[in-house]
Amino acid sequence: MMAWIIIWKIVLIVGISLFVGTAIYIIPTGLKDVMKFFKSLNDPE
C-alpha cells in the first residue's frame, strides 16, 4: 500500500504542475488568439 501512496503523490504533483504550466501558456496566449480569431472571421477568404 505504501508504494501506491507514493505513486499517487507523484502522479498528483506531476499532473498539477503540468496543468499549471499549460494554464500559464494558455491564458495570455488565448487572449491574443481571441483577437486573432475575430480578425480572421472578418477577413474575406
Next chain:
Amino acid sequence: MNTNFTGIDWVIVVGYIAGITFLGNYLNRYIGTSSSTFMVGAGKSPLALNTASYIGTELGLVTIMYAAIEGYTMGFSYLVIPLVALLASFIIGKTGFAVSKLRALKLTTIPEFFEKRYSKKIRVLSAFMLVLAGVLNMGLFPKMGAAFITYATGISALSNPTMIVNIVMSVLIVLVVLYTIRGGMVAVLVCDFIQFCVLSVGLLIGLGFVLMNESSGMNEIVNSYTLTLGERSFNPFSSDSYGTAYIIWMFIVFFVFGFAWGPTVARALTAKNEAVARKTFLLGTPGQFIRLALPALIAMGAFAYFRKDGDLAAYFFPNGTPDMSHAIEAMPLFLGKLLPVGFIGVLTAGLLAAFMSTHDSYLLTWGSVISHDIVVPLKKAKINGKQEIWIARLAIVIIGVFLLVWGIWYELPDSIWTYMAITGNIYLTGAASAIIGGLYWKRSSKTGALAALLSGLASVAGIIPVVSEVLPIGVLGLSAYLFSAVVFIVFSLMFPDKKASI
C-alpha cells in the same frame, strides 16, 4: 446544512452569469449567413483558444460532480481514471490519430464523414444515433448541477429547496440556449475560454484551501482512507476496486471520445488546420487529467474533514463507517463550509459557467447535427446557409425544452454512471469501428459501417439488471466495443463496396 455562502456570493454569481450571457449574445455579430461559422467557427480557431475550449467543454459541472463522487467513494484508486484520460489525450495529440485526417477533410460535423466515406444513409443513421445518445446523456446534467447548487449554497436548509434549485437551473438553461442560438460556435469558443481562465485558477486556489487545512491535508486524507477503506482505496487493480477490465474499458472510452464524440471532435474541426487540431489534444492533455482529478481530490479532503467533525461525522460516518449514499453532497457542502465569503461566490460562478459551457457545446453540436446531417440530407429542396442556421437554432430550442422537462422536473434513476456509460456507448461503440476503419482500412464497407452502428444498440443490454449483475460493467463495456469491431470487420469482408468513396 448551513454554509459560508452569503448575499455577496449571490451577487458575484448573478453578475458573472449575466456578463457571460451578454457576451455570448453580442458575438452574434460575427455569425452572418455562413453555417460553417455558426457550427465550427469557420474552422479558424488558433491553438490556445481551441485548447481552452477543448478543456472547457470537457470541464463541465456534471464531470466535476461525478469525479467528486467517485473520488469520495473510491479514494486514491479513482486517480487511475484521470490517468487513463491523460494517456488517451496524449496518444491522440502526439500521433494526430484520426483527428488530423478528419480535420483535413474540412468537415462541419462528424456524421458528414460517414457520407464522404460510406453513404448518405449511413450519415443520417449515425447522426440520429449520435443525437439520441448525446441528448439522453445530457439528460442528467441539470440534475447534477442542481445537486451542486443545493449543497454549496446552503439552499438545502430552506423550506422548499427543490423548487428554488429547479427554477435556478431552468433560468440557466434558458440563458445558455439564448446565447448559443445567437452566437453559435463563436460564442462557444470565447465563453469556454473565459470559463477555462476562471475555473482553472479557482479550482487550484480551492484545492490550496483544502490541502492547507490541517483536517483535510494530504496526510489526513491518506490516514482517513487507510483506516476506513484500506487497500482498495489505493490499488485500482484490486478485485474490490475498479479491476483491470474496467480500467482498459475507460481507456478505450476516453480514446474514442477524442475522435468520435460530437462536442469533443468538434475541437478538431474548429482548429485552423490539421497541425492545430493535433496540438489541441496534446496541449489539452494536462487539462484532461485535472478536470477529473482536482474535484476528486477536493472530495477526498471532504472525506477526511467530515470524519473528524462532530455533527458532520455523525451524518457522513454513522457508527464510524462511511455512508456512501451521501457522497453526492460531500464536495459542494465541504467547499461551502471551507471557503471564505467572496471566494466561494467566484468558484460557484466558475462552476455554473462550467455548467453553461458544457451545455453550449453540446446544444450547438446536437443542433448542428440535426440540421446539417438529418434535415439537410433528407430534404429534397436546396437549403441555403441561413436556413440551415435557423433549423439548427430551432433544434437547440427543442433540446433545451427537453432538458427542462427530462433533466430537471423528471426524476432520473440513481445509477448515474451506468446511465451515462450506456447512453454514450449506444453511438460510440459502432462509430469507433466505422471511423477508424473508414480512415485506415481500405476494405471498410457501407454494410460493415451500417452493421457496426446498429450493433451499438446492444449496449442497451447493460442497463438490464440481470445482465449487469452477471457481468461486471467493465467486461460489458469492453465486450460492446469488441462486438462492434468484429461485426464491422465481418460484414465489411462479406459485403465489400464496389468502389471506395474517399
